[in-house]
Amino acid sequence: MVVKEAILNRKGAKKASEIPNEVLQLLNQGKLESVNLTEWLVINHIVLIKNVFPSIGLEGSLEFVVAELEKQNAKTGMKAIRMTGALLDKVILKESERKKKDLINKCSNHVSDSVRCWAAFMNKNPNDSLEDKLSYIRPFAADHHFGVREIAWMSIRGDLSQDIEKSLELLVDWAKSENENIRRFSVESIRPRGVWTKHIEILKQEPDKAFPILNLLKSDPSKYVQDSVGNWLNDASKTKPDWVIDLCEEWTKDTDIKSTSRIIKKAKRTILKKN
Structure with a gap:
């Protein structure tokens, strides 16, 4: 099916009620x-599943996955994505290794960003090393779509926070990547407070641990x-304002360029509000 160019190039509605039916x-x-x-946020994942599963060879699992989502009233947004990925993980465990890889590949490269988001929550093998988990999530962290990139760090943040020392060590290499999306992941995935996620307490109290990446x-x-x-630094300023102030002063002395100044302005916004 060829989608009209006008639809592909649309800016997107500001309200759900304004999204064209087509x-x-x-x-x-x-x-x-x-x-x-x-x-x-408006995509109905139950409807999406009914449309996508048959095309990727999962028609036999459609009823099970839909029933579980309906039971939890998980039709849209993060809850639906997280649940669908977890349920798909259960489904593919019954398949051969070849079929499992094929299904993950189909989801990971699907035209729908929502299906790629499901895939980011798949392949959750508890025996995998942190290196393996990061390797799996890297293509999603580099995805061209904003939603997939956000789901990428959300899907692995729990694993990263469980072994923050190892995570920081591994993410230093990500911070050196030529791909800006990968560099961004190295910071966003370990924000002390984050968005829609649990806080990483150790980084709230000891933000200096992330200095090698931030620097x-x-x-x-x-x-x-x-x-x-x-x-990231604004998050840290809510528990360790003096550390953030000192770091920003150090950066101002050492690196007087526009990009650093922009970072510092964002970093100190909560501190400045309090003063």
């Missing part, structure tokens, strides 16, 4: 990517990365 239908059919948070990115040319570094 766009909503294509989103729920898995034939179109969302272009903003409004569209991303690598203090002058990053990407605004996407700058925002993440600034937000």
